[in-house]
Amino acid sequence: MIPLLEGYQVAVPRSLTEALGELARHPGARPFAGGTDLMVLLEAGHLPPGRYVSLQHLSELAGIAETPDGGVAIGALTTYTAIQRSRRLADEYPLLALAARETGGVATQNRGTIGGNIANASPAADTPPVLLVYDADLELVSASGSRRIPYSSFHTGYKQMAIAPGELIARVHLPSRTGWGRSAGGRDYYRKVGTRRAQAISKVCLAAAIRVDAGAVQDVRIALGSVAPTVIRAVRTEESLRGQPLDAGAIAAAERTLLSEIVPIDDIRSSARYRTRVAANLLREFLQG
Amino acid sequence: MADRTHPAVACRLNGRPTALHGHPMSRLLDAIRATGLTGTKEGCGEGECGACAVLIDGTLVNSCLTPLVHADGASITTIEGVAEGDMLHEVQEAFLECGGAQCGICTPGMILAAVELLSRAAEPTEQDVRVALAGNLCRCTGYMRIFESVLDAARRR
DSSP: OHHHHTTEEEEOOSSHHHHHHHHHHOTTOEEESSOTTHHHHHHTTOSOOEEEEEOTTOGGGOSEEEOTTSOEEEETTOBHHHHHHOHHHHHHOHHHHHHHHTSSOHHHHHHOBHHHHHHHTOTTOSSHHHHHHTTOEEEEEETTEEEEEEGGGTEEETTEESOOTTOEEEEEEEOOOTTOSGGGTEEEEEEEEESSTTTOOEEEEEEEEEEEETTEEEEEEEEEESSSSSOEEOHHHHHHHTTSBOSHHHHHHHHHHHHHHOOOOOOSSOOHHHHHHHHHHHHHHHHHO | OOOTTSOOEEEEETTEEEEEOSOTTSBHHHHHHHTTOOOSOOSSSSSSSOTTEEEETTEEEETTSSBGGGGTTOEEEOGGGTSBTTBOOHHHHHHHHHTOOSSSSSHHHHHHHHHHHHHHOSSOOHHHHHHHTTTOOOTTOOHHHHHHHHHHHHHHO
């Protein structure tokens, strides 16, 4: 086992500054957090040898903080367990706690981080659709500064990301949910469909939020996992619903639009046909409330 | 087996200061077993079954997915560290009395997952127990007795 690992070099920076320096010197180095995805690849012989950077000491990037605009900033190293325990998130961003609870078992939730989950870039990830519904921005940092990009433009293709060599995901910013609360006619929805309720990787996952007022859809956000090369926001489906009464005709039209903007595949976990059917069913369940 | 090419990882293993040896990306599971503590089992090797679960600073983790470098400075509890001397932990007592252990391979992980649950929930419901043990697979499929054991342990405290 030991000779096999000699192709992997691991840096263990003690601070964010040190980590960014390491990434600047070695732009091809890959950061890792809890290791819950990385170690599976390593054991299976699918992890490329090279330089890796352990983020274990970067406490600057763990935790949940208020932001001046009334939203929250979630550090990239915040674990799924910490997300479930946050009262603030449970109150205003309830889908996050729901998704966190369905991401692996307790041992995985204790180690797996939101930043790692994003950087793993799986189209079947359970929490990223929620980040799309909540209109998240990602804060990326490097030795030369920081920038923010909308999460909706981060995944550019299967396992492809809009992140430059030397950059690290620092925080996930969620804007205030003012206007989306129950009192404003808002409701949220999250459902993951897998082989087993606990721990299984999704066949299809749908996260959504809607605001209905005076009988018409004021605004709606719909995102899915496992139906395209990346997690996706169903923007055309959303557009078809805005301003419409939430009746059977509008719901049927939205289902048809959804099927035109997802491209599910047959793979080890499910079939394109099943995913198509279930995606439409989840949308209907959400819209019918 | 001392590995001199990598710095030793200093941690506490069941309360005892210990130096673990191996490549920083090697599995904590293997380093623990190399010390002679073989209660920690390898099941699936990919984080699905929980047979390799240990506590790091009181938190349940799968040691097959934990790179050794992450054990640096940590306090690790394996199944061998759950009892205090001859005094079994109430979860262990309950597993014995309720028939929670069958072939035994999943038992160390089940017990550590239960110990972690009881450390954060004083009166868990059966649903709480099911959620806490969802990452631990029993291939004898004796889940009901395992759930009963954990609920019984909670009542003993």
